[in-house]
Each structure stands twice: as C-alpha cells, then as structure tokens.
Amino acid sequence: MNIILFGPPGAGKGTQAEKMISHFNLPHLSTGNIFRENIKNKTTLGKKVTSILDAGELVPDKIVVELVADELGKEKYDKGVILDGFPRTVKQAEELDTYMNQNGKKIDSFVTLTVPEEELINRILSRGQGRSDDTPEKIKTRLQVYRDETEPVLNHYQNQDVVKEIDGVGSIDEIFGRIKTALT
C-alpha cells in the first residue's frame, strides 16, 4: 500500500506517520527528516540544502525527486510506503506519477490532514523541537510556500480519486482513528 500523508506544516504528519508505521507495518519516507539528517551529518546534500531549510523555502524539485527515486528503489519499500512531506509541488507529483508508472506501482491513498491556520502556528511554536525553521517569521514563510506551491498538489490527486480528507483537530488517537477508518 502506497500512501501519501499530506498537510501544512504543523498538521501532525510526523506524529500520525509514527502511528501508521506500526499499524500498517509500512516504512516511512520523510523528505524533511532525510534533509535534517543530512544537515546534521554535514553531507554534500546537507550542505547544499542547509540555507534553504533554514529560510523555510523549498529544496529544488530536481534534488528532491532524485533523492526520493533513489530511496524508493530500495527493497524495503517493495510492499509500500508512507510518503511524508513529498510530493510538495505539482512538478514533484507529476514526477512521482511517472516513477510509479514506470515501476508498476501506484498511489493507493492520499491522506490530507485539515487544521485551521491559527492552530498550526500554535502547535509549531509549542512543539519546541529546536528546529531552526520553527520561528514565527519562518513559519509564516512556510505557510505561504504551502499555500502557493503545495496546496495545488491536492487538486492533482483529486483528479485521481484517491483523496481522503481527515479532520486534523482532536487528540492524536482520535485523528489516528479517523485515518484508520478512511483507509480500511
């Protein structure tokens, strides 16, 4: 089962991904986590993307698409994946479609978490993970980038009839319950 977990920054994708990993027994692919890991380890990729993440902007499509294609080629994703933070632009979604077609795979579900903007900002400011992009100014940039570049990805998948819209307000378990219901 190939699932895309979608939503704005602070919607709870990472939290719900953790629960889905064990429940559905699927591996997690978070592009944000991969970038942060590379930054921490000062790899070539990490050095290339540090200032981009820091500014709350998007990493260029080419870099992200190559990274994800490489990753998805690994055996551990043969039975499926929970994609988190990707695709984040329509171009990335189109490239993913091509990749899936070429490899005899398909996206089964596109789970989108809906949370009001005010709540998003509160959640990010209170999660206190010390992320350099979690300051009020950068959150504003990330939400703007989300509205301009990422939200159109939802329309892209609406045309493919795989979208499950989930109310992202409530307790972690309540929200997870809604996801389970939508996926089974």
Ligand code: ADP
């Ligand atoms: P959040 O959803 O909380 O903003 P992520 O961990 O998904 O956090 O992403 C953090 C940052 O990593 C983004 O602001 C962006 O700079 C970069 N990034 C992650 N995924 C992508 C992607 N698919 N395309 C471009 N940039 C990305």
